[in-house]
Amino acid sequence: MTHTTHTPTAGVGKESPAARTVRRAATRRSRPPGRGPLSRVTPWLFLLAPLVLLITFTYVPVANMVYYSFTDWDGVSPEIHLVGAGNYSELFTRPELFRVFFVSFYYLAASVVQIVVALYFATVLSFNLRLRNLFKGILFFPYLINGVAIGFVFLYFFQDGGTLDSVLSWFGTGSDHAWLGDPTSANVSLAGVSVWRFTGLNFVLFLGAIQSIPGELYEAAQLDGATRWHQFRYLIVPSIRPVISLSVILAVSGSLSVFEIPYIMTGGATGTTTFVIQTVKLAFQFNKTGLASAAAVVLLLIVLLVTWIQRRLVPDGKADLV
């Protein structure tokens, strides 16, 4: 087992022991002797910037949101009244507010497609193929585009007589269908856009994980007579289990909190309102910032709960091979 150049993993993680020793020595030497207190503070100083950012832009807003959820604030008024759990009791006595979660099932189904497609392409493209990098780029490209721009592009795409209709008519299957016209087809179309957009992200995650599998393993598997499918089933999948489970978690929480694509494309009309769109409307159309904050807190808790259940069902087993 010498150099397996045909696998993309050849260069990964191969640092010569010598280099490592040099680096360790350098680290040791860089700590100046005799400056006790300051040297203990140093790591904290490095942490300061990220901590300030984290606190300012994550924890303070969340704390504010939780605080608003106990008030009747309308978003602008200088007057704020505490109403206790009033917003929460209103939220839970209005089941129609939770009906919009059914829309999430479209996106959940879409994320299954998304993960399967991403996994397929990641596997295929981790082997040596012609124009491999070009395809990688094409697949990842949609994720780089701003979500708002995607919304606008796909509006034209689904328009009556738009791109989709004209492409279909080239194949003689032109239809008169208004793609965003009724709730089912609108939600399917929007979920399709979301697949188009996020497959690239999953793909890159999977590709990175797959490439960290040592090439020797494939070689050994081949010697044992494993087909590509066997390699995928018994080698790749077990190795990237943690990344797959991470993707699933992201997909589920993403499906529960879909926002920009339906908001830009339909504004939540024709039965495409998601929970977040509804919350935004409560806050900014009807000036019920308090109630909307409570809804946001509830969504946060739901996402945390779902993630926790998922972790319980599928424990984060270590990758079996690497």
Add this chain to the structure above:
Amino acid sequence: MGRKTFAVAALVAVTALTATSCTGAAAPKGQSAAAATDPGSVDGTITVLTHRTDLVQNGTMKKYAAEFNKIYPKVTVKFEAITDYEGEVKIRMNTENYGDVLMIPNAIARKDYPSFFASLGSTAELSEKYRFTGNTDVAGKAYGLATVGNANGFVYNKAVWKKAGVTSWPTSPQEFLVGLKAVKAKTGAVPYYTNFKDQWPLTAGTAGIGSVTCDAQANDKLATSDAPWAEGADLNVIDTLLYDTVHEKLSEKDPTTTNWENSKGLIARGEIATMQLGSWAISQMQAAAETAGKNPDDIGFMPFPAQKDGKFCAILSSDYQQAVSIHSEHKAAARAWIDWFTEKSGFAQNEGSIPTARSGALPATLKPFEDNGVTLLERSEAKSAQVNAIDNAAEIGLGKPDYRQKLVDMARGVQSGSLKDYFADLDKRWSEAEKKAAGS
């Protein structure tokens, strides 16, 4: 040392953010921006927040500022055009930095005006000179002056309607529908365009409250009404007409992908016959006609198809109201701008809108209304604060598109439900919110 300073500064920043992010900074209430007597003494740099991004970009606003400087040479006027005006300014209202002159965002409850804006004087006095002052009245003081006013109605392509054989304005919803059917049958045009996807054009119907019953107080009456969608009420007639139009397939085929900017060209070229909009839209459509090489005179404006005692009524409502920020350091200059802009700029005439100053003449675009004896009623705003509160509490959104989008969806048959049940449900939500508001 430097590091420590930074650490302290960062801590202070975090604390300050935590402390102030709760609500808007407390402002001294009850300030006023009085009009200066001597224009030469007014000075300072003022920032005007505006939603008219188009006018700022093409330099029109700069020209206004130059005219303004002829009278007030020591004032520098800067404009800040904001695309998402409502959304952005509402959030900025939590700080002290929202310009010197701004359009009052709809989200601000009227009772809070005194905490955000300087008063412009007694409403009774101002109302002698200006229209729509009731809109910003809090305890006898007015806090804003309307930039312009608009009449409600339908923009239509005269040539298309004529080709369909309809030459006089329909006088009832039934006649209107018959007219639309004729348009569909005899011309290739889409009879009616909802602009469903861009949402806000659907709210035009609300501006017509009162034009059916010919009652300037119709909007105020909603504050005590427990069934705004009852048979024969303004909202019932307006929304039923929309429902019937869509239900009879007289509107565009795929409303979910409409495009407002395109729609201007479409109506100008006669591919769309009718749209429900305010009178402000006429000049935009005429401009579009010119761009498309068509006759701008083909763009007409008709009142809502309903008559009372054989006469049409059209409700005039105010556009955005300009106000002076309570935090402005140059209130006199800000006030001078508002007064000048409202009265002397000629903005209303240029835009084809109804001037706020009572002395101003009606725009040429509304000449047919005058000629045909349409009664113009200035919408009373005495109780609009209560109406808004009820509307928000009921989560219906009279000025929002959502409930009409659902109406259109039901009319198209993609969402279940009957119009009667929907109106009953809206009435129920309204009356519940109204009772709650009355009780508290």
